[in-house]
Amino acid sequence: MTTQTVEYIRYRIPQTRSAEFVAAYTRAAAQLAAAPQCVDYELTRREGDTGDDTGEDTGNDAHFILRITWTSTEDHLKGFRTSELFPGFLAEIRPYIENIEEMRHYAPTPVRGTGSALPTLHDWAGGAEAFSRLTSAFYDKVLKDDLLSPLFADLAPEHAEHVAVWLGEVFGGPATYTHTQGGHNHMVAMHAGKHITEPQRRRWVNLIQDAADEAALPTDAEFRSAFLAYVEWGTRLAVYFSGPNAQPPAEQPVPKWNWGAMPPYQG
Structure with a gap:
């Protein structure tokens, strides 16, 4: 290595x-x-x-x-x-x-990170309230969608808020999902046996972008490119872990998503 x-x-x-x-x-x-x-x-x-x-x-x-x-x-x-x-x-x-x-x-050492001068994606988006608006708008669309609604036929009332907390942690917010729901492996387990198809994954990606607009998440190119990058990465993993040959991952923390090559535009 x-x-x-x-x-x-x-x-x-x-x-x-x-x-x-x-x-x-x-x-x-x-x-x-x-x-x-x-x-x-x-x-x-x-x-x-x-x-x-x-x-x-x-x-x-x-x-x-x-x-x-x-x-x-x-x-x-x-x-x-x-x-x-x-x-x-x-x-x-x-x-x-x-x-x-x-x-x-x-040789690099484990001591590295970013300072508070660069906001997290979580803070740039508007914090927990913004992600709650996002998932509320998103699952309202999902339950009306002919392609995705069968996947969420037994959707628990608190599901949208759990996903909001997950996204908040992924994008640099507090580790609430880890402490209350069980972290990364719990999220992976939620997809087991769902047999998500590529058309369903693509529809998921499209609807959450529509929901981001509806929830008034930031529209600057830097935020939306980072947001979409995670959505693409996460949904492709979801497809894999929902399949019949998926191997459960080793215990690992919730992924942390950050800005890409460019910081948020401050002009």
């Missing part, structure tokens, strides 16, 4: 060459973006080095840190560096190799 690794390259670049250095990495980034071994990358510059923001006296040098996340150290060294992409990358950054102060791989 391979483990992602983070490569840090620290540069000390003369101020007179800093603009061309950034331009070179802008071009070199095309090779990184095309590399299947590269997860993500970021070039940062020490604040104050330009002499126009903090007023710090930094002399004649600018300090940069390039961070690249690789699928593994081996994939970087024996994959990317031996690939057809590497010569083009190296050609762009070769003039600055002599300016490298450190170049190392670092």
Whole structure:
């Protein structure tokens, strides 16, 4: 099993060459973006080095840190560096190799997360009340739908609220479903033997998007893409676990869904 690794390259670049250095990495980034071994990358510059923001006296040098996340150290060294992409990358950054102060791989630790400055999908949606509106509108549609209503013929009165609590936990809210209903495996068990078909799954996806509109959930592209990504992922698992050959999953926590590559639009 391979483990992602983070490569840090620290540069000390003369101020007179800093603009061309950034331009070179802008071009070199095309090779990184095309590399299947590269997860993500970021070039940062020490604040104050330009002499126009903090007023710090930094002399004649600018300090940069390039961070690249690789699928593994081996994939970087024996994959990317031996690939057809590497010569083009190296050609762009070769003039600055002599300016490298450190170049190392670092192994990730379990200490990671996001701060409160970035809202959870749960909070962005409007909290528990928003998910209650969503599932109320959704199951009202489901029970009137000729394709889905047979799956919910014996729907318990509290079912919609249980699903609201589940979605709230999935999207970053409190772990209420885990504490009151039994967590992930309980949700999986609810689908056993239902034999959900692909047309039924697709109808489910369409109706919950309609319900999201009716319940006035946020319509920004970032939220709705993350919302739909979970709905697609979750319903496809539901189809599998409802089938005759499904293997019950190992005990695991409720999945936690977050923003994708883009944060919520704050413009």
